[in-house]
Amino acid sequence: MLTATAPQVEKKMKPKISEADFEALVRRSGLDLTAEQRAVIYQGYAYVEAMAERMRRPRGREAEPATIFVPEMPK
């Protein structure tokens, strides 16, 4: 799903999660990463944190997710 993006000149975002907490998160996930791999993914995780933050907003209890449940399974 990757599209084009002009070469980036923006300042890189810094993750809010500490490196130690991120390491614990990776360990809990079960992924077996080298320290170098973990460091690269840590940098990218800043964008994921920002995306998740955008999804958290005040909404009523009745605001349901966009999942569709069809009770009659096809045979």
Next chain:
Amino acid sequence: MTPLPTIAEAARLIAAKRISPVELTRHCLARIETLDGQLNSFILLTPERALADAKAAEARIMQSGPKGPLDGIPIGHKDIYNTKGIRTTAHSRLLEHNVPAADATTVRLLAEAGTVLMGKLATHEFAFGGPSFDLPWPPARNPWNPEHFTAGSSSGTGAAVAAGLILGGTGSDTGGSIRGPAALCGIAGIKPTYGRVSRAGIIPLGFSLDHAGPLAWTVEDCAILLQAMAGHDPADPASADRPVPDFRAGLGEGVKGLRIGVPRHFHETDHPVNEATRRGIETALDTFTKLGAEVREVALSPLMDYQACGFLIMVTEAYALHEQWMKSSFNLYGELLRDRMAMGALISAADHMQALRRRRELCAEMAAAFDDLDLIVTAAQPSEAPRIDQVPKWANLEKPSFTMAFNVTGNPALSVCTGYGAGGLPLSMQIVGKPFDEATVFRAGHAYETAMPWRERRPALAGG
């Protein structure tokens, strides 16, 4: 080197017995032999199968005429479409020797329509990680300039169609993987409505965002291909049991009376496109106005809301599919795929659920916007293709894509060429319709395409 006809032109020539499917197939094979060393669009060429298909089509046509406009037409399938007895790799070391036992539904439908299977086309690894240089096969390159990117993940299809190696092909689109390559390779590509085309037998990336669809040189050719691919399939739980209209019936009706909304904030402030792309979109809107459409501004949520919602859902769905391999065989994946996919392991269930709740709101917003609109027009890409070695690992996290919004909402969306930038690389726009109204999207795309001269130009490398 003689360029290829479009599917519509070839169908007329075949019906008039002025060209035979075997001649056409041999011509495509010769072009592939000459050009694909520079483009890497094919992962696997199937010349024996192609000639067998072409001979069968020829015999059929000589006996009783073509069964339809795809009879005897050479195409290729993105290498995530299962092909019975033919290796299907998802461009990954993990499936390097995978040979499916059955065709994907769409592969079967296109074969039944009489197409000639030329081979399997490059993708980004599992339709997600690319352009990668650490896989068993190199990434596809852009025929307008092989130093430049095709976009992905239907990269081989985009390159092969633009270079005139095949007349059309299949793609899949989870966040823009049909429309991106169509845009950067200067061709047409449609992501149909979610549920319009079966996903059965196509290696999934994100279940609730995956769409299958065609890429071709013209909008009309996309309509022809989609006609064969669309329809209800009980083997796909998301398949919609809806009638499939004749997508070509209204192609000549123009855009008079259509109401077109333009969320300029998407491509002017949320993710500003370059000047050539902006001008191309504005010229297209002027063209629509002159042809009788009503064009007006529309405001939607910020583009990054759609991108964030789509990405969080996609990467968690993708990780769920790959979790076992990601844990056991992390280093067998290419670096781009594994680093991007790892994010799916690190997103909480609560954050995933908030994205699903946001998705419902965004779908409602889009449906409301379409209450008094027939189409939406915005960018498909921010610019012409960048160099293939200048694509950042986190590209789609840093800036929102223009395409993901319509994977989130499921609306049909078409990428169309809007001319060429200073470096001779294609420019593009996106035309979006109401759910299950691909016919109006095609109608507008065809009206624009036939009003402009862009289809007369082919990449220089391909004899244009």
